[in-house]
Amino acid sequence: MSIVVFIESQNGVIKKSGLEVTSYGRAIADLNGDSLVAVVFNPESTVILNSHGVDKIYSVNTSNNKFFNVDQYSSTLANVVEREGANIIIVSASADGRYLAPILATKLKAAFVSNVVALPSSFNPIIVKRSCFTNKAFNETESKKSKTVLSLSSNAFGVHEKASSPEVIEQKFSEASSSLKVTSVDKVIDKVTIADADIVISGGRGLKGPENWHLIEDLAEVLGAATACSKPVSDMGWRPHSEHVGQTGKPVATNLYFAIGISGAIQHLAGINSSKIKVVINNDPEAPFFKAADYGIVGDAFEVVPKLIEKLKALQQ
């Protein structure tokens, strides 16, 4: 059997989430003696996959449509899955990955399991642990189909290296049939996104207004982090919706999460529960966030954060 992983690139560079699904796929392949097949879209180079244990690479050039097209991507992947006779297909939890996974699964008559957080505990049938209730709980889900599409939560498995020498095959990009077409993309390209970030700096109402957001942005810049915010902050229009973390916003599963001036409503805490280390800076020692955090400072963000930025800058010099 073989395992197929969907790998995205940005500006030709394979995304970290792509290396994580590759590492996860390699671990499954090793447990079952399977071969690991990567389908990579628009890579400038696939060399990095040689150090992550890929056995075969299908490289897809989508220059006939420069925008993401869920129909074309899922059909291209389905073609490879059928040709390879794969029974497990793995995608990342990126916006595009989560978008195409249920469509791909339906095209393949496969089961789809999202928010996967661990290796399967059984392969026949496939049983795998996933998060639910916005990280307030987990469940073990059993696939009842011969093929299963898994969407792996970010940072749930990590990136692991293993040398291999894969053959590279050029794969044709499927034709589009859908009437739905992207006309333009409005995207920040010089900033780390929440989905790709190892560190996220998040601000709440305690920052008193959007004019004070330089504190969050400066700290994020020093740490190469993404910026995020609490629900009230996005509701008041201080920050864009795309930064809202929580039950109706984005989940954040990062290595290090800084909550600055965020009290810690249950919906927000659920959204960040999968992050590994949480740091809270808040002047209210009764803020619920202190019960969810690993490290905390009771203090005024307007004094603590500038000092933190200064110390971190000094360390980097």
Place this chain on the structure above:
Amino acid sequence: MNILVCISNVPDTTSKINFKDENKSFDSNGIQFIINPNDEFGLTRAIWLQQKSGAKVTVVTVGDISCEPILRKCLAIGADKAIRIDVVPQDGYFVASQLAALHKNTPYDLIITGRESIDYNGGMVGGILATLLDLPYLANCIQMELEGNVTTLQREIDGGKEILSGILPMVIGAQKGLVEESDLIIPNMRGIMQARQKPLEVLSAFSDENTSKVNIFEKPPAKGPVKLVDAGDIDALIDLLQNEAKVL
């Protein structure tokens, strides 16, 4: 124009989650149920189309009789008709296949699902439904404008947004941004009274197909206490992050 808004009955966002039957099922004891927030953003957008151009808005849920209060709430908010497919959902595919069968019986011009439900977080019903019906699907929809049967839409992507054009019929996955939190409609007394007179149709399940099942639930392990660092001692925090947590 006929719009179908798919509604999920979910625990209130402030709920503490517990399980019963040796962690095999969700314990709804003491839980307040609400319209899934992502579905409610979609419903509000549909009501705007109803007010602007006279579209007819039907809400549907797959579930037992305990889901009827939220359907009545949808009617009080302004939906014209409610449908309950009387069967306990088995998985996302099961729900999508019921909805697909409903659409095949009575076609809709626009089907709105939420981006995901906040209980199982499957995030799959819209995509599966659209694919079963061979219709286009747009996930994470944060804007939708209609001109005849031509739509201009936006999808939230990592680090920004995409602008798209499409032609009805189609399926969209709603989320915050499609309307704002402050746009949500709170039913008034007139709406609540009218809702009692509006049709709530109960249909039996169309099929019994699923692709997965949940074997067992568990809660995350309890967290240890927070380590507090003095506000004047930033070095101590940096030291803990570098040498204890090893994340810097």
